[in-house]
Amino acid sequence: MAIFSLMQKSNIKHISWVKGKLSHEFIKKNVVWKNIQKHFEHEELHFFYDKKTNGRFTIAVHNTFRGPSIGGLRVWQFKTEEDAIIDVLRLSKAMTYKNAAVGLNHGGGKAIIWLDKNQKKSRPLLRAFARSLIKLEGNFVTGEDVGTSEQDMDIMQEEVKKYTKKVCVVCCSKKTGGSGNPSPFTAYGIYDGMKVCAKRVFGTTDLKGKTIALQGLGNVGWVLAKHLVKTRANLIITDIDKNKVAKVQRLAKGKVSCKAVFADHQIYSEKSDIFSPCALGGILNSKTVPLLKCPIIAGSANNQLWDEKKDGLALHKKDILYAPDFIINAGGVINAAMEYAAKTKGKLYNEIEVYKKIDEISENLNLIFDYSEKENIPTSQAAIKIAEERLKNTEV
Ligand code: NAD
Numbered sequence: 001m002a003i004f005s006l007m008q009k010s011n012i013k014h015i016s017w018v019k020g021k022l023s024h025e026f027i028k029k030n031v032v033w034k035n036i037q038k039h040f041e042h043e044e045l046h047f048f049y050d051k052k053t054n055g056r057f058t059i060a061v062h063n064t065f066r067g068p069s070i071g072g073l074r075v076w077q078f079k080t081e082e083d084a085i086i087d088v089l090r091l092s093k094a095m096t097y098k099n100a101a102v103g104l105n106h107g108g109g110k111a112i113i114w115l116d117k118n119q120k121k122s123r124p125l126l127r128a129f130a131r132s133l134i135k136l137e138g139n140f141v142t143g144e145d146v147g148t149s150e151q152d153m154d155i156m157q158e159e160v161k162k163y164t165k166k167v168c169v170v171c172c173s174k175k176t177g178g179s180g181n182p183s184p185f186t187a188y189g190i191y192d193g194m195k196v197c198a199k200r201v202f203g204t205t206d207l208k209g210k211t212i213a214l215q216g217l218g219n220v221g222w223v224l225a226k227h228l229v230k231t232r233a234n235l236i237i238t239d240i241d242k243n244k245v246a247k248v249q250r251l252a253k254g255k256v257s258c259k260a261v262f263a264d265h266q267i268y269s270e271k272s273d274i275f276s277p278c279a280l281g282g283i284l285n286s287k288t289v290p291l292l293k294c295p296i297i298a299g300s301a302n303n304q305l306w307d308e309k310k311d312g313l314a315l316h317k318k319d320i321l322y323a324p325d326f327i328i329n330a331g332g333v334i335n336a337a338m339e340y341a342a343k344t345k346g347k348l349y350n351e352i353e354v355y356k357k358i359d360e361i362s363e364n365l366n367l368i369f370d371y372s373e374k375e376n377i378p379t380s381q382a383a384i385k386i387a388e389e390r391l392k393n394t395e396v
Helices: 003-010 025-029 031-039 081-101 123-136 150-161 183-202 219-230 242-252 308-317 331-345 351-358 360-375 379-392
Strands: 014-018 044-050 055-063 069-076 107-114 140-144 211-215 234-238 258-260 274-277
Touching: 003 044, 003 081, 025 031, 031 081, 044 123, 055 069, 055 081, 055 123, 069 081, 069 150, 069 331, 081 107, 081 331, 081 379, 107 123, 107 140, 123 140, 123 150, 140 150, 140 331, 183 219, 183 274, 183 331, 183 351, 183 360, 211 219, 219 234, 219 242, 234 242, 242 258, 308 379, 331 351, 351 360, 360 379
Parallel strands: 069 107, 069 140, 211 234, 211 274, 234 258
Antiparallel strands: 014 044, 044 055, 055 107
């Protein structure tokens, strides 16, 4: 039986694994628990079950060496419980690397609300999640991710405030003192990072006339499309949501060429100058990498490589310059961390400072590309080495 079914059946509200101590020892025999072990190098893992809303929440804290963990809340209909837990474990680990690489005083964490196929996100569900969040006593701070919005963060913050003064939610709306949706900051970082890649491969940062294949036209993809159309880059676009495709087509009309393709395998086979994955993770794998016809990959999706080592190496061998996801997509968390600092230390949130810090992403990319060239290793490996080095050298 899966973990949440067990919780449901036995009326268990919270199962925690904190620094090696499991609150409910019998879980060790559970098949899902056994299967997730190979991904396990975390400080904390929590399962919360809320009976009233049928809320199934998982929070993973990978590392708090540099400070409280920070990472988004993803609301998604995963096919299986194992998929959901592995995703939260992989994403929280990537957050540790992302935060360390860009010098934030935060560790990595991530949260998931696992919706079943008939369930929708709702106010009561988000409130129940917020009440679970406070059990981590500020050790995990969350903001937006796939499936959540700044309005959702407002609802959660309102609930959190009833119980604690600790800051557990960021990226709330500006009217509530937050910094709003982080996606424009992420998109800005991706756009800037694309220019760094273009300089390496084409000898110019100018994206005018270049063709960008954009997978996913959501919060990040839409803002990125706006930057690209403004700079007169041509687009190949795809999204499973036809309305989003139509919206970008309207934006591009009369300015640049914009070809819409199917969301399945077609996008991978399209010839482009830059492929930009801005949907979900795991899309660079043994099936898709052989199809790619692009010299650069630069996009926002987290955990783009299905297998970090194998798929990173495959891209390296194909001579594709891969901008490691956790380096290039750090704009959003930089903004979130600055909002957190403002809220906790009484500093003023300053958007100009946020953009200044985001400019460091380009420096990081150049450092990684140099290191990868010098050592003849995939850029993904170079990025991990640099992040690990920074983590090791953290002064506590
Ligand atoms: P979003 O949910 O707003 O957008 C994702 C889009 O991808 C949606 O429009 C969805 O319809 C589309 N999509 C899903 N599956 C697809 C498929 N198979 N093919 C094509 N399109 C598909 O999410 P977002 O906030 O724009 O984030 C995009 C990615 O970037 C995510 O992986 C997220 O974790 C990552 N990311 C986002 C931020 C941020 O600030 N929002 C920061 C860092 C990383």
